[in-house]
Amino acid sequence: MRCLSVIGHIYDDGLCKGLKTHGIFTEFHDVENMQSFNFNIDILLLDLRGVDQTDWAELILNQLNKNTLVLMLVENKQLQVNSIQMLISKYAWDYHTAPFEVDRLTRILGHALGLIRIRLRCAAQANNSLHFPSKTIMCSRVMQALSKQIYRAAPTDIPILIRGESGTGKELIAREIHQKSQRTSGEFVAVNCGSLISGVVQSELFGHEKGAFTGAINRHKGKISQAHGGTLFLDEVGDLPLDQQVNLLRFLQEGTFDAVGGSQPTSVDVRIVAATHIDLDAAIKRGEFRLDLFYRLNGLTLELPPLRDRKEDIISLAEHFCQKYAAEYAVGGCHFSEQAKTAMLEHQWTGNVRELINRIRRAVLLCETGIIQASDLELENSINQSCFARGLKKIKDEVEKNTLIQVMEKHSGKMDVVANDLQISRATLYRLIDKHDIYAIDS
Numbered sequence: 474m475r476c477l478s479v480i481g482h483i484y485d486d487g488l489c490k491g492l493k494t495h496g497i498f499t500e501f502h503d504v505e506n507m508q509s510f511n512f513n514i515d516i517l518l519l520d521l522r523g524v525d526q527t528d529w530a531e532l533i534l535n536q537l538n539k540n541t542l543v544l545m546l547v548e549n550k551q552l553q554v555n556s557i558q559m560l561i562s563k564y565a566w567d568y569h570t571a572p573f574e575v576d577r578l579t580r581i582l583g584h585a586l587g588l589i590r591i592r593l594r595c596a597a598q599a600n601n602s603l604h605f606p607s608k609t610i611m612c613s614r615v616m617q618a619l620s621k622q623i624y625r626a627a628p629t630d631i632p633i634l635i636r637g638e639s640g641t642g643k644e645l646i647a648r649e650i651h652q653k654s655q656r657t658s659g660e661f662v663a664v665n666c667g668s669l670i671s672g673v674v675q676s677e678l679f680g681h682e683k684g685a686f687t688g689a690i691n692r693h694k695g696k697i698s699q700a701h702g703g704t705l706f707l708d709e710v711g712d713l714p715l716d717q718q719v720n721l722l723r724f725l726q727e728g729t730f731d732a733v734g735g736s737q738p739t740s741v742d743v744r745i746v747a748a749t750h751i752d753l754d755a756a757i758k759r760g761e762f763r764l765d766l767f768y769r770l771n772g773l774t775l776e777l778p779p780l781r782d783r784k785e786d787i788i789s790l791a792e793h794f795c796q797k798y799a800a801e802y803a804v805g806g807c808h809f810s811e812q813a814k815t816a817m818l819e820h821q822w823t824g825n826v827r828e829l830i831n832r833i834r835r836a837v838l839l840c841e842t843g844i845i846q847a848s849d850l851e852l853e854n855s856i857n858q859s860c861f862a863r864g865l866k867k868i869k870d871e872v873e874k875n876t877l878i879q880v881m882e883k884h885s886g887k888m889d890v891v892a893n894d895l896q897i898s899r900a901t902l903y904r905l906i907d908k909h910d911i912y913a914i915d916s
């Protein structure tokens with residue numbers, strides 16, 4: 474810990490030496506000589522023993538940072554003095570009565586220090602999560618091509634249908650389209666057509682007039698009106714009930730709609746982006762989705778491939794989210810072992826990017842060493858299953874390299890200790906370092 478500031482009238486050698494035996498170094502400041510004192514401190518030990526007048530103490534306390542934890546040292550009899558009581562109640566985080574016991578005092582200071590650490594960590598988390606830039610990762614060739622399509626189509630008003638499995642980033646892409654369009658002064662309004670309750674779909678989308686039905690005590694602006702001048706994102710459009718599809722189609726054809734209970738058609742200017750994870754062609758064949766609506770929505774189709782089919786994105790996404798959560802949880806540097814990377818590349822990612830985010834967030838939080846292993850991601854099985862496909866020599870090499878890196882990190886690069894731990898000679902160790910192209914400094 475840094476130096477603990479002690480303010481008092483008389484330097485107490487016993488107090489300072491006693492705390493030093495517990496690893497707490499003190500810096501004494503005489504109340505008569507406070508000109509150079511830095512009031513921006515975390516913890517202050519204010520020694521009030523033998524004091525009657527408290528004006529000076531209040532002056533000092535008022536200049537402290539409002540987060541400083543103040544611990545007051547008083548004598549038992551001072552607890553009966555009004556001005557001391559007032560100081561304690563107004564400014565103290567805790568107090569300690571003389572005769573001072575170093576163990577007890579150290580415990581109180583330990584709690585104060587713990588509290589400061591928690592505060593700092595929470596402040597860092599809030600700060601980091603606010604400032605960590607969100608990014609759309611599109612490294613793979615297929616996503617690069619998609620990015621070009623978005624770039625071209627976004628500034629137009631062409632309706633876009635985004636298809637892809639759940640968690641592939643359909644909503645993220647819809648937001649990108651809105652951001653790159655001419656409509657950013659309007660709102661991006663997302664409607665999940667799959668979660669609309671059947672009785673209120675029409676009122677949710679088109680709004681209703683006051684008194685239109687029992688319970689309609691106020692006029693309600695529907696999602697379509699909210700998106701006026703902006704983008705309406707119809708998520709899971711394939712789940713829209715068939716009877717509502719016709720109302721949506723009418724709006725797309727005519728650009729006007731009737732609010733529930735309304736007498737005048739309303740016209741709005743919205744750009745439509747829709748998304749679906751179901752196979753719309755099959756739904757059309759089954760008679761569950763209207764072909765004419767499909768044509769209206771499908772000015773351009775963007776196909777988002779599942780993550781397992783664009784492996785080049787996996788490590789970039791993983792590293793991005795690893796940094797994001799390491800910053801958010803203030804856990805310091807974090808990276809993946811080679812084995813974890815292999816496991817991620819082999820995994821099937823049925824939940825796509827959303828699954829990847831969940832695994833990484835949990836691993837960053839729970840990993841104690843700063844190196845995320847396949848087991849931290851709960852992906853050991855992916856490694857085992859991929860073994861058959863990779864061949865014994867490659868697996869042996871990977872294990873050898875990962876073990877070397879881990880043991881070298883464990884012993885901070887002290888080669889004698891590393892060789893000893895691995896039960897190999899120093900010469901063999903250097904040969905393996907060379908073979909696996911590991912960057913090493915002998916310390």
Ligand SMILES: Nc1ncnc2c1ncn2[C@@H]1O[C@H](COP(=O)(O)OP(=O)(O)OP(=O)(O)O)[C@@H](O)[C@H]1O
Nearest residue numbers: 608609610638639640641642643644645750826827
């Ligand atoms: N390429 C990407 N770069 C960065 N983050 C991504 C990317 N793709 C998806 N994500 C993130 O993955 C999560 C899931 O994405 P999103 O909600 O857009 O998927 P979805 O396909 O709309 O899912 P669902 O069909 O279940 O609604 C979000 O947190 C999103 O920000």
